[in-house]
Amino acid sequence: xxxxxxxxxxxxxxxxxxxxxxxxxxxxxxxxxxxxxxxxxxxxxxxxxxxxxxxxxxxxxxxxxxxxxxxxxxxxxxxxxxxxxxxxxxxxxxxxxxxxxxxxxxxxxxxxxxxxxxxxxxxxxxxxxxxxxxxxxxxxxxxxxxxxxxxxxxxxxxxxxxxxxxxxxxxxxxxxxxxxxxxxxxxxxxxxxxxxxxxxxxxxxxxxxxxxxxxxxxxxxxxxxxxxxxxxxxxxxxxxxxxxxxxxxxxxxxxxxxxxxxxxxxxxxxxxxxxxxxxxxxxxxxxxxxxxxxxxxxxx
Amino acid sequence: xxxxxxxxxxxxxxxxxxxxxxxxxxxxxxxxxxxxxxxxxxxxxxxxxxxxxxxxxxxxxxxxxxxxxxxxxxxxxxxxxxxxxxxxxxxxxxxxxxxxxxxxxxxxxxxxxxxxxxxxxxxxxxxxxxxxxxxxxxxxxxxxxxxxxxxxxxxxxxxxxxxxxxxxxxxxxxxxxxxxxxxxxxxxxxxxxxxxxxxxxxxxxxxxxxxxxxxxxxxxxxxxxxxxxxxxxxxxxxxxxxxxxxxxxxxxxxxxxxxxxxxxxxxxxxxxxxxxxxxxxxxxxxxxxxxxxxxxxxxx
Numbered sequence: 001x002x003x004x005x006x007x008x009x010x011x012x013x014x015x016x017x018x019x020x021x022x023x024x025x026x027x028x029x030x031x032x033x034x035x036x037x038x039x040x041x042x043x044x045x046x047x048x049x050x051x052x053x054x055x056x057x058x059x060x061x062x063x064x065x066x067x068x069x070x071x072x073x074x075x076x077x078x079x080x081x082x083x084x085x086x087x088x089x090x091x092x093x094x095x096x097x098x099x100x101x102x103x104x105x106x107x108x109x110x111x112x113x114x115x116x117x118x119x120x121x122x123x124x125x126x127x128x129x130x131x132x133x134x135x136x137x138x139x140x141x142x143x144x145x146x147x148x149x150x151x152x153x154x155x156x157x158x159x160x161x162x163x164x165x166x167x168x169x170x171x172x173x174x175x176x177x178x179x180x181x182x183x184x185x186x187x188x189x190x191x192x193x194x195x196x197x198x199x200x201x202x203x204x205x206x207x208x209x210x211x212x213x214x215x216x217x218x219x220x221x222x223x224x225x226x227x228x229x230x231x232x233x234x235x236x237x238x239x240x241x242x243x244x245x246x247x248x249x250x251x252x253x254x255x256x257x258x259x260x261x262x263x264x265x266x267x268x269x270x271x272x273x274x275x276x277x278x279x280x281x282x283x284x285x286x287x288x289x290x291x292x293x294x295x296x297x298x299x300x
Numbered sequence: 301x302x303x304x305x306x307x308x309x310x311x312x313x314x315x316x317x318x319x320x321x322x323x324x325x326x327x328x329x330x331x332x333x334x335x336x337x338x339x340x341x342x343x344x345x346x347x348x349x350x351x352x353x354x355x356x357x358x359x360x361x362x363x364x365x366x367x368x369x370x371x372x373x374x375x376x377x378x379x380x381x382x383x384x385x386x387x388x389x390x391x392x393x394x395x396x397x398x399x400x401x402x403x404x405x406x407x408x409x410x411x412x413x414x415x416x417x418x419x420x421x422x423x424x425x426x427x428x429x430x431x432x433x434x435x436x437x438x439x440x441x442x443x444x445x446x447x448x449x450x451x452x453x454x455x456x457x458x459x460x461x462x463x464x465x466x467x468x469x470x471x472x473x474x475x476x477x478x479x480x481x482x483x484x485x486x487x488x489x490x491x492x493x494x495x496x497x498x499x500x501x502x503x504x505x506x507x508x509x510x511x512x513x514x515x516x517x518x519x520x521x522x523x524x525x526x527x528x529x530x531x532x533x534x535x536x537x538x539x540x541x542x543x544x545x546x547x548x549x550x551x552x553x554x555x556x557x558x559x560x561x562x563x564x565x566x567x568x569x570x571x572x573x574x575x576x577x578x579x580x581x582x583x584x585x586x587x588x589x590x591x592x593x594x595x596x597x598x599x600x
Contacts, residue, residue, distance in 0.1 A: 030449065031457020032485045038456055038464040089421060094413035113394035114467055117417065118460050121389060124421065125455030128428045132447035141440035147432035147447050149330065155425030156338055157331020160418050164338040167414055185332045 004056075004290040011059055011076070012052040018077045019046045022130060041111045041119035042126075046084050048104050053295070054079045054194040057219065060287050061195050061212055065202020071136045075146060075197050078130035082154055083190060085123035088116055090163060124154075137201065145200055153193035162186025176257050180221075183254075188220030195219065211277045215288065218277070222270045222296040228253040229263050230300070267296040304356075304590040311359055311376070312352040318377045319346045322430060341411045341419035342426075346384050348404050353595070354379045354494040357519065360587050361495050361512055365502020371436045375446060375497050378430035382454055383490060385423035388416055390463060424454075437501065445500055453493035462486025476557050480521075483554075488520030495519065511577045515588065518577070522570045522596040528553040529563050534600070567596040 023043050027034050055076030062072040091098040091106040092113065099109050108116035130136065131146045152158060162185025165174075169182060195216030199209045232255045255263050274292035278285035323343050327334050355376030362372040391398040391406040392413065399409050408416035430436065431446045452458060462485025465474075469482060495516030499509045532555045555563050574592035578585035 027457045028452060030452030031455075031461075032489060033461065033481060034457050035461045035464045035468075037468065038461055042456065085421075089417055092414075092417065094417065114392075115464065117389055117392065117394065118464050118467075120421070121385075121424065122456040122460040124424055125451050125460065128447055129451035129455060132444045132451060134444075139440075140444040144432045144434075144440040144443040144447070147428055147444070151425050151429035151432060152328060152330030155331075155429060156342065156422040157327045157334050160422040160425065161331075161333065161335045161338055164335045164415065164418050167418075168335075168337060181333060189332060 004287065004294045007060075007287065008051065008053070008056050008294075011056040012050070014073060015052050015055045015077055015080055016047060016049075018073055019080065022077060022081075022126065023047070028129075037111070037115060038118055038122060041107050041115050042123055044104075044110055045088050045107050045119055045123065046081065048102050050080075050084075050102060052076075052080060053223075054083055054191060057191065057194040057216070057291065058198045058201075060291060061198025062201045063198075064281060064284055064288065065199060065204050065208070067198075067202045072198070072201050074130050074133075074136045075201060076194075078127040078136075079150065079190065079194050079197065081123045081127040081130065082150060082159075085120040085127070086154075086159055086163070086190075088120040088123065092116060095163070095167065142200060142203075146197055149193055149196055149200065153189040158185055158189035159187075162189070176254070179254055179257070183224045184217070184220065187224050188217060191220035191223055192216030208281075211280070215274055215277050215292075218270050218274045219292060219295055222267055222274075222292065225254055225263055225267055225270070226296055226298055228255040229260065229267075230298075231255075233260060234300070271296045304587060304594045307360075307587065308351065308353070308356050308594075311356040312350070314373060315352050315355045315377055315380055316347060316349075318373055319380065322377060322381075322426065323347070328429075337411070337415060338418055338422060341407050341415050342423055344404075344410055345388050345407050345419055345423065346381065348402050350380075350384075350402060352380060353523070354383055354491060357491065357494040357516070357591065358498045358501075360591060361498025362501045363498075364581060364584055364588065365499060365504050365508070367498075367502045372498070372501050374430050374433075374436045375501060376494075378427040378436075379450065379490065379494050379497065381423045381430065382427040382450060382459075385420040385427070386454075386459055386463070386490075388420040388423065392416060395463070395467065442500060442503075446497055449493055449496060449500065453489040458485055458489035459487075462489070476554070479554055479557065483524045484517070484520065487524050488517060491520035491523055492516030508581075511580070515574055515577050515592075518570050518574045519592060519595055522567055522574075522592065525554055525563055525567055525570070526596055526598055528555040529560065529567075530598075530600070531555075533560060571596045 023039060023046060025034055025039065058076040058079060059068070059072055062068065087101060088107045090096050091101055092108055098106055100106065107119050127150065128147055131150065132143055137143050154160065162182055165182040166186055174182060192213060193216070195212050196209070199212040204212065231253070258266065271292050275289050278289050323339060323346060325334055325339065358376040358379060359368070359372060362368065387401060388407045390396050391401055392408055398406055400406065407419050427450065428447055431450065432443055437443050454460065462482055465482040466486055474482060492513060493516070495512050496509070499512040504512065558566065571592050575589050578589050
């Protein structure tokens with residue numbers, strides 16, 4: 001069996017190819033035209049690489065329930081568009097004010113601020129477009145459920161709300177509970193939904209959905225803890241980006257609260273909890289257990 | 301029968317009440333929490349009045365096909381959230397840079413720029429959330445179709461794309477065809493979809509859908525022409541906002557191309573075309589004919 005890192009690169013290639021198709025010049029039925037500048041900005045945002053962790057999670061979970069088809073890849077690409085929109089907007093001058101993303105200029109640097117706002121806006125719309133289209137799943141109930149799940153994970157009560165809390169946190173240090181809630185919203189909810197979406201696509205039963213949902217929460221938590229840990233401990237050379245940014249910005253992180261040893265212990269516990277949740281699925285769930293270890297123990 | 305202006309005020313009250321409920325403090329299932337500041341910004345954007353023309357169109361069309369229930373009102377409110385998000389983002393400093401909207405400070409003035417960006421983002425998400433939820437329609441296929449229609453009308457190939465073209469037009473004057481396309485995308489597509497949504501909700505047959513779709517295009521065209529005409533001819537006092545803004549910004553408008561007399565003639569033709577399209581529906585379509593006259597001949 002390939003290891004998770006290999007499957008991640010394979011997913012990244014496949015998702016990038018599909019995103020290229022979805023962001024082609026030709027308008028879709030119901031669209032009037034695709035303005036060149038906005039399309040170029042969306043392609044800049046979406047086709048510049050990236051780990052594609054969320055799509056990989058959707059694919060792995062769907063595979064666990066016996067689904068591996070073009071519809072699953074579409075949902076994976078839609079979730080990546082939603083994630084991509086959030087990066088474009090978070091990078092804006094009035095938000096995190098970042099000039100570089102994945103070694104390339106951010107959208108507002110490569111184009112301009114207005115274009116970057118519209119680019120994020122249209123990427124969000126595209127995410128819902130892709131999911132709702134009949135090609136994604138024969139069953140409209142599955143499509144509607146996926147749209148609703150994505151919306152709840154990414155709006156006021158999820159990702160966008162979490163970014164609001166994070167911006168507010170820069171002026172008021174948060175305690176542990178508030179930091180956990182902020183991160184569960186800002187990054188956790190969409191990662192959790194990436195997993196849930198695979199279960200919805202695979203028609204998993206209620207008990208399996210519950211396990212996958214909690215597995216997704218754990219991956220979200222582990223992802224954020226590992227990220228904060230790398231920010232605190234890795235060298236800029238190892239990480240390929242600036243480190244100690246959180247500290248410099250006075251941002252609330254759990255690593256600052258727990259310390260490095262305790263953070264590592266918590267990450268190990270999360271991996272163990274993920275393995276326990278996956279046990280009833282037997283050996284077929286090995287890739288998901290490996291994904292948990294990958295996310296929790298990664299060094300870049 | 302009440303006239304359209306009365307029904308419009310009634311709709312405005314009902315939509316505002318539902319939006320108030322949808323933007324309540326309590327998180328929905330699947331949401332983690334509703335951060336107070338972001339919720340306040342969304343309420344500021346959505347509960348400050350407005351004509352609510354789009355919701356009224358959805359309601360009138362659905363009524364023509366025998367539907368007038370809470371599900372229709374939800375779709376109307378969703379479309380208004382989508383429209384509201386576009387106003388919040390269009391008002392931003394890097395876009396149209398407006399400080400006042402409907403006599404109140406714009407969201408980035410009342411809050412700040414980052415909050416306004418997140419507010420628009422979360423309003424867009426909410427629009428898809430509302431439509432996809434089971435309460436909107438028993439038939440998931442109707443919900444999925446509405447999500448897809450709204451996405452195609454408002455993303456890259458619709459409203460967001462139109463705003464991109466409009467921003468570009470400030471530096472290069474557009475001819476008639478390009479101006480028509482820009483306006484069909486920027487304002488026309490969502491107005492058209494407001495009408496189509498009523499037909500989808502009402503299970504209209506293909507021929508009826510075709511007529512309503514074209515009717516919606518006409519309303520969109522008439523709306524924009526009437527808007528440009530008022531900008532060119534009304535006094536600020538009559539309109540309650542600054543006039544001659546388009547000219548001052550060097551914006552492409554059809555009134556500048558056609559002249560005032562020709563514009564009035566075209567508006568009359570659009571009303572006549574709308575009446576012709578509605579004729580097969582008989583007297584039940586009288587409110588829609590009246591809506592066309594209201595939009596084309598309004599004086600504020």
